[in-house]
Amino acid sequence: MTRRASDVLLEILRDEGISHVFGNPGSTEMPLMDALVDASDITYVLGLQEATAVGMADGWALTSGRTGFVNLHAMGGLGNAMGVLVASKASETPLVVTAGQQDTRHLMTEPWLSGDLVALAEPVTKWAKEVRRGEDLGAALRRAFEIARTPPCGPVFLSLPMDVLDQPISGSTPAASAAPRLGASPDSDALADTLAGFDPEKVIILLGDDLPASAAPGIVAIAEAGGYAVWGTQLTSRSAFPSAHPCWAGVFKPDFAVMREHLETAQALVLVGGRAFVAYPYRDVRPIPEGFKVLHVADNAEALGREHPADAALLGNIGATLQAAAIRLSGLVKGPEVAARLARRAATKRDYEAAIRAQIMSDMTELPLSPDAAVLTVSDALPANTLLANDSAATFGKVQDILTTRPGRYFFARGGVLGCNMPAAVGAALLHDGPVASFVGDGGAMYSPQALWSAARYRANVLFFIFNNRRYGVLQNIARQLGCTNAVAGRFVGMDVNDPPIDFQALAASMGVPAVRADAPDAIRAAIVDALGRSGPTLIEIAVK
Incomplete structure (x- = not known):
């Protein structure tokens, strides 16, 4: 069966769970616009400026837990979107960003609306390529989606020349690769054993800013198993712990001196995820005191040891790892003492929040x-x-x-x-x-x-x-x-x-x-x-x- 490459693109979008395409079209995007005419199951969401289109896709992706899809207009449109792409990369939002390129048959003459889109996109994406043949589009799209959603997640980019989308291709649509299942770290029991050896009042759980909502049950479980204080960061891209929970202690301000003051009251840190130590402006202070024990749990090797050497580095599904550690920890600690500690945290939190509310009121x-x-x-x-x-x-x-x-x-x-x-x-x-x-x-x-x-x-x-x-x-x-x-x-x-x-x-x-x-x-x-x-x-x- 012979189809246009743009038809394969829509098949893959449907298979990847894309219900909305965000963009701002131009003449180089007409093949995609034509393909969407009869695609009533996919909503084209128009942004009046490219930064708006990427921003909407970012919010859609974070809310859905899926990879968002964006289509921009040529070199200038990609340039307009660069600022928001910087933010999407920092937030590790999974996005497949595409832009129309001029017809490959006259790219050598540097026609109007052409340019090196890949070079422009590379600094703000995980991966960037230009598709030069219709036969390659399906495989390129599948690879783009896979890279975007693999931790650390982030935006990827594909340049789509307008003639490539109109090329006839034969054969079946490339299938998606089986999704890898990252389980609990094999060291989850060792984490629990280590935590059981510390005074619970001297243990802090600190959340990085790259944690998905799906990690929340595991974080809550380990916090409740030991009655530990849980802190986040002020500049976090998303929440992974309910602020109403008794263990929630608040956020670290982006100041290394302030962070160190908090940590000097503790002996061990369970660092969950990455990029928890973000500061501005510069201070000549190390946020983690000397001799401090750092136990790091992450879902990608890039995060481990990035900000501070870890005394224990656990690689695995974050929620599953912490759930497993919580189960073991519950058998190593005294339940009544933990329950009393949680009750004290709840009372302290209630009094503190009432005082803050009174000051503001x-x-x-x-x-x-x-x-x-x-x-x-x-x-x-x-x-x-x-x-x-x-x-x-x-x-x-x-x-x-x-x-x-x-x-x-x-x-x-x-x-x-x-x-x-x-x-x-x-x-x-x-x-x-x-x-x-x-x-x-x-x-x-x-x-x-x-x-x-x-x-x-x-x-x-x-x-x-x-x-x-x-x-x-x-x-x-x-x-x-x-x-x-x-x-x-x-x-x-x-x-x-x-x-x-x-x-x-x-x-x-x-x-x-x-x-x-x-x-x-x-x-x-x-x-x-x-x-x-x-x-x-x-x-x-x-x-x-």
Whole structure:
């Protein structure tokens, strides 16, 4: 049977579980657009700028647990998407990113819209290739999906010349390789034996920022088996532990000195996943004290020992490894003592969170609200099934210690790239059964406001919260911390966004999104009730100090 290469592409997308293709088309993508005309089971999600398309695919992939698929337009389109691809690589989001290339029959003449797409994509992807024959497309796609979802996950890239997709090919569609099943580490019992030898109060579990939600049951099991404190990182790309759990102690700020202060109270660290030690700005401090025992559990060899030498390195499925270790540990420790320790942690956590809440609530009468007060008001008003997509520094204060996060329902734009959060929220909303809240600052909102249009077009149930202080507050805070001339002089060059002020209501309205400004707590709560009562997106702007 003879088919076009583009037909094989669609067969593989269906087999890989792709229900949505995210993109912004151009003339070099016409063969794919033509193939999608009769593909009613695959939704093409249009982003008005390529960074928005990649951001939506990122949110879709993180929410679904599958690999997202993106189609961009030629060299320029790939260039527009580069910033968000930096973030997707940092977050280890599995994506297959494609871009149309000019017809191979005249590439030698360097025609308009041509370029070395592979060279451009290589720094921000795990793997990048150009397909030069229709016969190779199926195998290339299968390889791309496999590489993208193999830990450490991340985006891959395929350049697709427009004539290649139209080429007739014969033979069957290449089958997907059997998925490897990574089981528990054979050293899980040894991990439990080692932990049983430590004072439980001197053991800390620290979560890296690359953990899937599926690892959460194992992490909870090992924490409960020993009654251990569990910490995360402030700049984590996703949540793998419920913040309401008694063992949840909070997040390490991105400061090596602060991390060391916490760790100096302990003797052993169970490091789960990778990239737990992320700091900015630089400090001449080692975060892990000398003589400290590091027990590292990861699902890929690249993570082991990357940040600190491990005294024990366990390679395997993270959830299964920790579940197995928890079962053995339960038989080595005294159950009543563990139960008492968990009860103490719950009481301490309850008292601490009540104190933090009282401090924040004391600021509720003064307008504009503090970032803590604004975020707490919003968080309290959102229903329990809300998925939170966050890249706002408004959440970095005291409120972070009481912010509700759940595995699979919290994502953060970890890569330090603004413009990811709003489109990611739209992509997540295409799958999530419930509302999606996007927390973003006024500066970050202007990096990909096109996400508002896509949210309106696809009736995405997203509540966009713009915490507006009319400045790049993070930059000003860092300048103060470092004693920069900007801060000393009180003249922050290029860090104010107040003249002219951005009219977010008008911006949202121009893209079909209802919008309201709500500055006081009662007004914020009322705006959220209204937004939850309608189908589709809403933008809520909140002025903050």
